[in-house]
Structure formats: structure tokens, C-alpha cells
Amino acid sequence: MELSKFSVGNEGREVFWNAENFEGLLFAFTAVAMAIFAYGIYRRWQMWTAIGKPEVRNDQIKERIKLLLKNGLFQIKTFRDIYPGIMHGLILFGFIGLLFGAAFDATEFHVGEPYGFPFLIGKFYLIFSFLMEVFGLFVLAGVFMALDRRYITKPERLGYKGEPDNTPDDAIVLLLLGGIILTGFVIEALRIHVTNPPWEVWSFAGYTLAKAFAGVDNNTARILHKVMWWTHTFMALGFIAYIPYSRLVHMITTPANHFMASLKPVGNIEPIRDFETAESFGAGQLEDFTWKQVFDSDACTRCGRCQDGCPAYLSGKALSPKKVVQDLKTYWLERAPMIAAAKKAAGKAAEGTAPEMPAATKAMVGEVIDLHELWACTNCMYCMEHCSSSIEHVPKIVNMRQYKVLTEADFAPELQLTYRNMENNSNPWGVGSHLRADWAKELGVKTLAEDPNVEYLFYVGCSGSFDERGKKVSMAFAKILQTAGVSFGILGTEEGCCGDSAMRGGNEYLSQTLMQTNIEVMNGYGVKKIICTCPHGYNTLKKDYPHFGGNYEVYHHTEIIANLIAAGKISLKKPVDGMFTYHDSCFLGRYNNIYDQPRKILAAIPGMKLAEMDRKLDKSFCCGAGGARMWMEEHDGERINNMRTDQAIAVNATNIAVACPFCLTMLTDGIKAREKEEKMASLDIAEVVWRAMGLEEEKPSADVCAPTE
Ligand code: SF4
Ligand code: SF4
Numbered sequence: 001m002e003l004s005k006f007s008v009g010n011e012g013r014e015v016f017w018n019a020e021n022f023e024g025l026l027f028a029f030t031a032v033a034m035a036i037f038a039y040g041i042y043r044r045w046q047m048w049t050a051i052g053k054p055e056v057r058n059d060q061i062k063e064r065i066k067l068l069l070k071n072g073l074f075q076i077k078t079f080r081d082i083y084p085g086i087m088h089g090l091i092l093f094g095f096i097g098l099l100f101g102a103a104f105d106a107t108e109f110h111v112g113e114p115y116g117f118p119f120l121i122g123k124f125y126l127i128f129s130f131l132m133e134v135f136g137l138f139v140l141a142g143v144f145m146a147l148d149r150r151y152i153t154k155p156e157r158l159g160y161k162g163e164p165d166n167t168p169d170d171a172i173v174l175l176l177l178g179g180i181i182l183t184g185f186v187i188e189a190l191r192i193h194v195t196n197p198p199w200e201v202w203s204f205a206g207y208t209l210a211k212a213f214a215g216v217d218n219n220t221a222r223i224l225h226k227v228m229w230w231t232h233t234f235m236a237l238g239f240i241a242y243i244p245y246s247r248l249v250h251m252i253t254t255p256a257n258h259f260m261a262s263l264k265p266v267g268n269i270e271p272i273r274d275f276e277t278a279e280s281f282g283a284g285q286l287e288d289f290t291w292k293q294v295f296d297s298d299a300c301t302r303c304g305r306c307q308d309g310c311p312a313y314l315s316g317k318a319l320s321p322k323k324v325v326q327d328l329k330t331y332w333l334e335r336a337p338m339i340a341a342a343k344k345a346a347g348k349a350a351e352g353t354a355p356e357m358p359a360a361t362k363a364m365v366g367e368v369i370d371l372h373e374l375w376a377c378t379n380c381m382y383c384m385e386h387c388s389s390s391i392e393h394v395p396k397i398v399n400m401r402q403y404k405v406l407t408e409a410d411f412a413p414e415l416q417l418t419y420r421n422m423e424n425n426s427n428p429w430g431v432g433s434h435l436r437a438d439w440a441k442e443l444g445v446k447t448l449a450e451d452p453n454v455e456y457l458f459y460v461g462c463s464g465s466f467d468e469r470g471k472k473v474s475m476a477f478a479k480i481l482q483t484a485g486v487s488f489g490i491l492g493t494e495e496g497c498c499g500d501s502a503m504r505g506g507n508e509y510l511s512q513t514l515m516q517t518n519i520e521v522m523n524g525y526g527v528k529k530i531i532c533t534c535p536h537g538y539n540t541l542k543k544d545y546p547h548f549g550g551n552y553e554v555y556h557h558t559e560i561i562a563n564l565i566a567a568g569k570i571s572l573k574k575p576v577d578g579m580f581t582y583h584d585s586c587f588l589g590r591y592n593n594i595y596d597q598p599r600k601i602l603a604a605i606p607g608m609k610l611a612e613m614d615r616k617l618d619k620s621f622c623c624g625a626g627g628a629r630m631w632m633e634e635h636d637g638e639r640i641n642n643m644r645t646d647q648a649i650a651v652n653a654t655n656i657a658v659a660c661p662f663c664l665t666m667l668t669d670g671i672k673a674r675e676k677e678e679k680m681a682s683l684d685i686a687e688v689v690w691r692a693m694g695l696e697e698e699k700p701s702a703d704v705c706a707p708t709e
Contacts, residue, residue, distance in 0.1 A: 012121040015109040017191050018225050026233060033237035040244025041252075047336035048298065050343060052291030057260035064259045071390060072255035078388045081305055087145040088388075091177065094138030101132045126202040133205045136181050143178040150174070157304025160323055165302065169246050176239050183232035185209055190225040194218050250301045254389045257299035260292060261390040265543040267381055267591045269398050272406075272508045282402025282506065285364050286328070286335060287357075293396055294336075297329035299389040306383035306393065309615070311622040311644075312376040316637020319376035321383035321393045324369060328396070331368045335360070365400045372636065374400055375412065379504045379627030380586040385618055397627075401506030411506065418631040419507050422514065426496035427462040428631055437492035439464070439471035445478050447492035448525045455487040456555075457527045459541060461534040462497050463661030469668065470661040476690040477533055477557050483695065484569040486560070488531065494521045498537040503544065505628025512548065515540070519550035533557045533686065535587035535594075535660045536626070542592070556588060558659045561689055562597040565604050574694035575607030578654035582610065583644065583667060584620035585660035598659050598685055605692040611651040621647060623670075625662035645670030649680070656682040 016023060058064070071077045075092065079085035108120040120128060150158060150166055159165050188206030193213040201207050213221055242248055262268065272281055283289050306321040307313050313320045338358040346355030362368055374397060383393045405411050421430030437447065439460075448457065458478065463470035481488050496517050503511035522530075530552045532538035542554035564570045582602060588594045595617050602608050615621040624640030634640065645667055648656045656667050667682040674680075 012118060012125045013191070013195075013197075015105055017195070018222055019229050022229075029233065029237055033241040036241035037243055040241075043337075044244050044249065044298075046340040046344075047332070048295050049291065050336045050340040051286050051332065052289055052294040053287075055290035055292045057292050060263055063263055064261075067261050067390075068255060068259040071258040071261075071388075077258075077386075077390070080386065081308075081388075083145075084149070084303065084305075087142050087149070090138040090142030091146070092142075094135040094140075094142060095177075097131065097135030098139065101128070101135065104128065126199055129200070129203040133203055136184060137205060139177060140181045143174050143181070147174055147178075155304070157308045157322075158302070159304075160307075160320055165326075167247075172242070173246060173248055176235055176242070180232060180235045180239060183228050183235060187225055187228045187232055189213060190221050190228065194221050194225070247301065250299060250389070253295070253299040254301065257296060258390045260295075262392060266384075266593075267379070267394065267539065267587075268543060269395055269503060269508075271512065271544070271547045272402070275509060275512075280403070281406035281508070282404070283364070283396065283399035284403040284407060285360055286332060287339075288403070289396065289399065293392065293399075294328075294332055296391045296396075297325045297332060300325045300329060300391055301389055302326065303388055305386045305388055306391075309382040309386060309619055309621070311378055311380055311382070311624060311640045314621075315624075315640045315643055317372065317376040318370055318636065319373040321387075324373060324393060324397070325391055327368050328364075331362065331364065365403050369400060371404070374404070375632065376629075376636070377627050378586070378622045378624055378629045378640070380622035381590040382586075382619075382622070385590045398504060398506060401504075402508050403506075405506035406509060412632055414632055415505055415628060418628075419502060419505075419510055422497050422502055422510055426514065426517070427466055428497065428501060429462070429466055431466045433496075434493055436460075436465045436495055437490060439474050440478065440490060440492075443475060443478050443482070445482075446489045447494070448489045448527070449492065449494065451489055452525045454489040455529060456481075456489075456560075457522065457525075457530045458488045458490050459498070459530050459532050459537055460490055460495060461532060461537040461661070463665070464533050465495070467661060467665065469664055473533055473661060473664065473684040473686050476684070477561075477686040479695070480561060480564070480570060480686060480690055480693070481531075483693065484564045486564070486569075491521060491525075496521075498534075498540050499544070500536040500540040501628045501631060503540065504626070505631070511544075515545055515550065516548050519545060519548055522550060522552070527552060529553045529555070531555045531557055531560050533659075533661065533684070535585045535592070536662065539587045539591050556592070556594055556597075556659070558588070558594060558597040558601060558685055561686065562600050565601060570689070570693055572605050572689065572692040574692050576605055576655075576688060576692055577607070579609050579611055579652050580655045580657050580688075581613055581648050581651050581653035582616075582657045583613070583623065583648070583663055584617060585658065585663050586620065586622050586626050588659055589620055590618055594659075598657070601685055601689060602657060605688065611653060613647045613651055613653075615647060623658075623660075623663040623666035625666045630662050630665070639670070639673065641666035641670040642673050645674050645676075649674065649676065654680055655688075656680070657685055657688055658682060659685050 075085065075089055078088050104120060108118060112118045112120065149155060150164070150170055154164050156162070185205050186209065188203055189209035190213060192200045192203065192206050192210040193216065216224070243251060280288070286294055300322070302322060304322050310319065310321050342355045342357055365374065377394070377397045379394055379398070381394060384391070387393070418428045421428050425431060425433045427433065446454070448454070458481070460474050464474040465471070497514045498518065499511035499514035502514060530541055532541060532554065535556060538554055538556045541550070541552060545552065565572065580602060582598055584595060602610055621644050622640060623644050624634065648667070658664050658667060661684070664682055664684055671677055671680045671682060
């Protein structure tokens with residue numbers, strides 16, 4: 001019905017209709033509910049502040065408020081996954097709308113009416129009534145969608161290894177929410193049934209439901225209304241009281257976690273600074289984390305977004321980022337009250353008494369978090385990129401690895417060998433470091449020792465220097481730079497391992513040693529701009545080296561090549577054959593937001609046919625080599641690189657273009673494992689470009705041969 005068709009007058013409703021005498025009781029029950037809520041928050045606060053080292057997360061307030069609005073209020077991260085995003089959005093926005101409605105109602109009742117300026121009347125009341133119905137239906141629809149997902153559709157990510165991880169709490173929360181709305185509609189319908197004002201057609205849900213009570217006499221309706229009114233009231237108050245003791249606590253912790261999200265570069269691992277004095281390194285117990293790292297787990301909603309694209313989980317390993325967070329939370333729930341009580345007791349004792357901490361009942365690393373889980377992580381950053389609560393999984397995993405490596409010296413033998421090789425020859429294979437620049441001998445590439453006045457340092461990295469495939473990429477890229485007339489040089493035998501694998505594999509001491517050695521050399525030559533072909537080197541030089549005085553402009557070779565093409569410095573004239581697909585490297589894409597440049601380069605190549613894999617861009621599937629996994633055996637489940645190769649095969653690719661030497665190795669191995677060497681190849685973008693420039697010698701090497709069908 002159109003608003004204009006009403007003779008709008010004093011439409012409005014009595015707030016305590018049929019419940020006039022209950023006002024006092026309602027306030028008493030509300031006070032009880034609020035007290036239970038406040039006590040719960042107080043207890044939770046004690047637990048949040050009981051454990052963890054200091055960490056500043058209240059700086060840069062403007063940035064933090066933006067994050068709070070973006071992800072806490074407008075739910076941008078949640079909406080990235082459309083169906084669950086809508087589900088959550090309906091509940092949240094419906095709920096917020098109803099809260100505002102309740103506030104309006106209360107203001108009208110306690111201020112507007114008594115002081116002679118009622119405002120919930122006339123047109124405003126009609127619109128208000130209409131909106132309240134819409135918000136109520138929003139919540140109801142969201143609750144039904146959630147019930148369907150949890151108990152009927154049961155997507156894998158709402159469980160672990162095929163078993164749903166529902167708890168009674170999930171059902172209680174959904175039933176409470178649904179119950180509050182349904183009883184709200186019923187009491188509205190009963191009121192409309194008895195009072196029957198024509199304008200209540202604007203309360204369309206209650207108005208329609210009122211027809212169901214057509215045969216009910218007014219007295220019975222009034223009694224029913226009272227019963228439903230109290231049911232509704234107890235559910236709503238129970239909901240408030242339940243918040244701090246249930247998953248509903250995420251209404252507080254998740255927005256807080258968005259506000260306190262890391263503002264450091266993506267993937268940042270805080271360096272250990274106290275090697276000289278500390279007795280233990282990394283995180284062996286909850287107390288070794290910062291308070292924010294501990295708080296994180298209380299913001300987890302068990303939505304499973306992180307698990308949904310975790311290569312370790314999807315390939316059948318024990319690791320699930322959701323499970324890691326939940327296991328840490330369970331352990332925290334067990335341990336935090338004991339520690340909080342110990343601190344309180346010490347506080348009551350004489351000043352200066354150190355609290356006697358309760359002994360840990362479990363080893364956090366090894367029992368709470370299984371070692372298979374810990375070492376399965378590729379640091380691919382999928383979990384952190386997609387977590388709807390801004391939880392930071394990767395630094396926790398690296399900190400626990402640091403504990404195993406540096407404090408307990410207990411880690412995989414193959415990683416021990418890798419670290420020894422890095423220590424002795426500054427590369428993971430242990431090849432003599434004097435051979436590092438041999439790939440460049442025939443190209444006439446100068447070292448900085450020969451000419452320090454070049455514009456760019458080409459930091460080649462270990463793969464580009466020693467691995468046979470990697471060396472071909474280095475050569476292709478160096479030839480591109482030479483052809484384009486770019487001024488560059490290399491460090492030659494003065495270059496060392498970048499330190500990324502050592503750092504992400506928990507050997508922070510070794511990684512710092514490697515970084516500092518490189519920084520000394522680079523700073524000695526006054527290096528300002530660096531190009532890397534390896535995203536691991538690129539990421540660590542750009543983000544970790546500044547921690548130790550290495551401040552450079554760092555570029556990835558795809559950025560440089562894309563610029564050279566755009567500037568007309570290189571021309572691509574020779575068409576390529578076959579179907580290409582591009583595999584996004586995690587350390588290039590999710591870590592550094594470089595998605596466009598590689599695609600632009602490929603698009604500029606004549607004859608390029610490009611098919612995107614389903615898992616692409618920020619949802620790309622890791623090759624399996626990050627986080628030092630490159631140097632470790634993969635014992636459990638399916639091999640991640642083979643799964644990624646299957647995804648390329650699924651789009652009929654004959655060439656997998658990559659921009660990372662680790663990905664190149666992993667996907668080349670995947671192609672071999674799938675026995676597709678005759679039909680498929682993996683190529684670095686530099687190799688594809690060099691070929692398309694048409695300057696390549698006519699005899700391509702067998703293993704990089706672009707196949708034709
Ligand atoms: S970083 Fe990647 S592999 Fe590690 S837990 Fe997160 S999603 Fe899984
Ligand atoms: S860690 Fe984040 S993405 Fe994973 S289940 Fe918890 S809230 Fe969801």
C-alpha cells in the first residue's frame with residue numbers, strides 16, 4: 001500500500017502494550033543479564049591480558065579505524081566469499097537495524113512520549129515499522145542459511161577431514177537468534193490481531209502472521225501474547241548474557257582484531273633481537289607469543305575460509321589453519337584462567353612478588369600443535385589473506401618452528417642438511433660458492449666489483465645461480481636486460497643466499513647471518529635498486545632487509561619486463577605456440593600484490609593463448625615450495641605440486657608460465673609425475689619473453705621446449 005493512500009495522523013504503537021505491569025520486572029531481568037555479560041567480559045579481559053609478551057597494536061589510529069570500518073562494519077573481507085558473506089551480512093545488518101529500532105523504541109517510551117514530543121508517529125512510524133520487518137526477515141533468512149550450511153549442506157570447511165566440527169554452542173546461538181526474531185513476529189502478530197489498526201499493514205510480516213490467529217478470541221490472544229512476550233524477552237536477555245561465554249564473543253573480538261590487524265608489510269616476521277641473552281627462542285609455550293598473537297585465536301569464528309584454500313590441508317596433510325587456531329584457543333581457555341589467578345594472587349601478596357606460574361600441562365609445540373601440522377605449512381599466506389577475522393596464522397607457525405630449530409634443535413634431517421649447506425656455501429645445495437656466477441660467464445655480465453656504477457643490481461639468488469633450470473632463467477633475463485640497454489650488474493661470488501628459506505623454516509639465526517652478509521656487500525657498493533627473478537628473494541630483500549639496515553628499491557623481474565615492454569624498449573614479434581596458463585607465485589601475488597604485470601607481459605606476446613586456472617590471483621594454489629618446504633620431503637597425502645599441475649592440465653594448458661624458480665622446479669616435477677613431459681612444459685616468463693623477442697638461438701633446449709600439439 002502506498003504511503004500517500006493513508007490518512008497519516010497519530011499512527012504509532014504503545015511500546016508496552018499488554019505488558020504495562022512488566023516494566024519493573026523487565027528492568028530487573030535486564031540488569032541481571034547485563035551483570036552476567038559484564039562479569040563475562042571482565043573474566044575474558046583477565047584472560048586476554050594474562051598471557052603474552054608486549055606488542056603495540058594501538059598506533060596509527062586512523063589506519064586502524066579504517067580497517068575497523070572496512071572489515072568490521074562493512075564486512076569487506078567476509079563478502080569476498082559471496083554466499084557465506086551474504087549469510088553473515090544478513091544476520092549482522094539485520095541485527096544492527098533491529099538494535100537501532102530497539103533504541104528508537106526505548107527513547108520514544110522514556111523520553112519522547114513522557115516529555116511530549118513523540119516521534120515514532122505518522123509517516124516516520126510507518127517507515128520505521130516497515131524497516132523493522134525487513135531487518136527481522138534479514139536475520140531470519142541469515143539464520144536459515146547458516147542452519148542449512150551447518151546441518152544440511154555441511155561444506156568441508158565447516159569441519160575437519162570430512163567430520164563437521166559443530167558444537168552445541170553453534171546450535172544454541174542460531175536457535176537463540178532465530179527464536180528472538182520468530183517470537184518477535186508472533187508477539188507483533190498477536191498485538192495486531194487484537195488492536196487491528198489499519199496502518200499496521202506496514203508491519204507486513206506481523207500483519208500477515210496475524211491472519212493465522214483469525215479464530216482466536218482476544219482474551220486468549222492477550223494471554224498468548226504475554227507468554228510469547230516473556231519468551232522473547234528471556235531469549236533476548238539470554239542472548240546478551242551468553243555473549244562472553246560463547247562463540248558470540250566474536251561480536252567483540254573480531255572487530256577488535258580487525259582494528260588491531262598488523263600494519264606491517266604482508267608476511268612480516270618480527271626478527272629475534274636477543275640472541276645474545278635469551279635462553280629460549282621462538283614460541284614453545286603460549287607465554288612466548290605476544291598478547292596479540294594469543295588474543296587472535298579468540299576472534300576465530302570457525303568459518304573455515306582459511307582451510308578452504310590451504311594447500312597443506314587440501315593435499316591431505318594434518319595441517320588446517322583453522323584447527324591450529326582452534327587448538328591454540330582451547331589450550332588458552334584451559335591455561336589462561338590459571339595464569340590469571342596466579343597473577344591475581346601475586347598481586348595480593350607483597351609488592352614485587354613474582355607470580356608463580358602454573359606449570360604447563362602440555363607441550364604447546366608437539367602436543368597442542370602436532371609437528372606434522374607445524375612443518376606442513378608452505379607460508380603461502382592464503383589463510384591470512386582470506387581470514388574474515390584478520391587472524392595472523394603464519395607468524396605463529398614460524399615462531400613455533402623457531403622454537404623447534406633454535407631452542408630444541410629438533411627438526412627434519414633434510415632441513416638440517418640444507419641449513420649446513422647454507423652455512424658452508426651460502427646456498428641450500430651446498431654447491432661451491434665460487435661457482436655462483438658461472439652462469440653469467442658467456443654473457444659478459446659485469447660484477448659490481450668490476451663496475452659499481454650500474455643502475456640496478458641483479459640479485460640472482462641461489463636457484464638462478466646453481467639450479468640448471470634456474471640458470472637458464474637468469475640467462476634469459478640478463479639477455480633481455482642487455483637487449484633493452486638496461487644498466488645492471490651482479491654481485492658474482494660476493495652474493496649469498498637471501499635467507500628466506502632459513503627464516504621461514506625457523507632458523508632465524510642463520511637467516512639473519514645471511515641477510516647481514518649480503519647487506520654488508522650491497523651497502524659497500526652503494527646499491528640502491530635491485531631486481532630479483534625469485535619472489536622469495538624479492539620479498540625478503542624488500543621487507544626483511546630493512547630490519548638490518550638494508551634499504552633498497554626492490555623490483556621483481558616481471559615488473560621490469562612489463563615496464564620495458566610498455567616503454568617500447570623490447571619488442572615481442574615471434575608468436576608462441578600452445579595454450580598457456582599462468583601460475584601465481586604466493587610470494588609475488590598474495591605477499592606483494594603483483595598479479596597484473598605477469599599477465600600484461602603474456603598478453604603482449606603475439607599468438608598468446610591464455611587460460612586461467614580456477615584457483616588464481618589471490619586464491620591461487622601454492623606450488624608447495626614456500627616456507628622452506630622446497631627443501632623438505634612431502635610424506636603425507638598428495639603432493640601439492642602434482643595437484644597444481646592437475647589444475648593446469650584441467651584447463652588444457654601446454655605451458656605453465658611462472659615467475660618464480662621454486663614454482664618452476666615444483667611444476668616441472670609435477671609435469672614429470674603426471675608423465676606429461678611430451679605435451680607440457682613449465683617456463684619462466686623471462687624465457688617466454690626472450691623467445692618472443694625472436695633473438696633466441698634456433699635450438700631450444702629439450703627440457704624447456706614449448707610443445708605444439
Ligand atoms: S600459510 Fe598456506 S600452507 Fe600455511 S597454514 Fe596458511 S594456508 Fe596453509
Ligand atoms: S582463522 Fe579466520 S578464516 Fe580460519 S576459521 Fe578462524 S576466522 Fe575463519
